[in-house]
Amino acid sequence: MSLTRQNSRDIDGYPVRGLAVTYRDGARLSRHTHPWAQLVYAATGTMRVATPDAAWLAPPTRAIWVPGGVAHEIEMRGTVAMRTLYLATDDPRLTACRAIEVAPLLKELILHVVKLGMLDVDDLGHARIEGLLLDLLADAETVPFQLPLPTDPRARAFADRILSDPGAEASLAALAKDAGASLRTLQRLFLAQTSLSLEAWRGRARMQQAVVSLSNGAPVTEAALDAGYQSASAFIAAFKRAFGVTPARWRSG
Template sequence: MTVTSSAVGDGYLVRSLAVTYPDGFVISDHDHPWGQLVHGRTGIMRVETEGRVWLSPATRAVWLPAFRPHRIVMKGAVAMRTLYLAPEAAADLPGAAAVLEVGPLLRELVLHILAIGMLDPAVPAHARLTNVLSDLMAAAPREDLALPLPSDPRARALAERLHAQPDDRTDFPALARQTGASLRTLQRIFPRETGLSLEGWRQKARMIHAVAALAAGASVTGAALDCGYDSVSAFIAAFKRAFGTTPARYRP
């Protein structure tokens, strides 16, 4: 949709916010009447919404449609750069949360809009910038960096542990005992509530952490160790199976 100065009322098309948060800072559950592009220039954001948890490194951003309750946890110091898009400006964007690749042009446009502050439909140049922003976001490659979260309390506790400690090599029988559920029970719950087997969930959690680590500047060897791999070659093979490309593509 092309936004023009006559397409909307007197409200702004895009609002912006720049805040730096310390490691561990939590933005509790909330939502917005406008769509939100959440981008961190540094650090990693854990974004939880729609029963899924996402990791967004500096080379990615999370798109949150309007009225989607979400929670954000900072991993490392996060220089958050956020844009809020009015419904008219977000008409062509996904109706569900998504991780977008932030290429050089989109990244510079976000910073340019932040420098302006707000985009006013009464200013033709602002309407044009809004159109470019919407087009770039709509065209940005999507990436599956989300993990579905189980609702069962025992499975949820295990999922949170696996997500927080991707290098944990504790076997599943021992992990099950610590949750108070049998391994067979957990093996039934995970596919039913997440669509992934217990082993598949753990493997995907490790691969998503690897993407975040690589994007933050970790070496391939460092990312492999962070995700519980002793063998770099085994890690690269698993990564290629998961994403269809080598880990080096995700390094800045």
């Protein structure tokens, strides 16, 4: 990308800025917005990123891309070594929120920019780094960590309850009652507003919890229990359907 084009969209001449912060388990960055796009990445630990429309999981080796102007909140699961980037970009390839695979080259580039602190638009070397970074982000593989969120207040209350404890043994009917709606009503709302059945949505939330547990070093059996599965074999089969690999293979990857 040319410096001429870059100058038209910089903020104070620094198109990319890095931030390194360590957060304790349970720390939360409440909903906020900023003009910069953000690459939400953690070298260790797991983060859950939520916008008004969806929630994403960011375990190590994955990151969440949030375009500028999109309201979002971040919750830490385990001790999180955040290594995040803020970018002033209007790249048409990077206009949608998504979870991406952080390949080794992209990881090293993120850490390098964080170490530099910011990229100077007038530095040709920094301009090349920025161009490579944008290309790697645009070409990164999208991973299935997105969980669409319903807009109806009752359905959203139900969703928030499940997200707070995906592995809870409470029945769907009991959770529906707590949310102030019948189970049939919530089943209709979830299908209409998330394109997932209520059961499939809860299953995906449980898979996200499993990823959190595995990322924090839990053995497969413990991760299965955390996700609400009483049978390790059923959990392994469900995990493979969701992510294409077994939990053990995912951890080693």
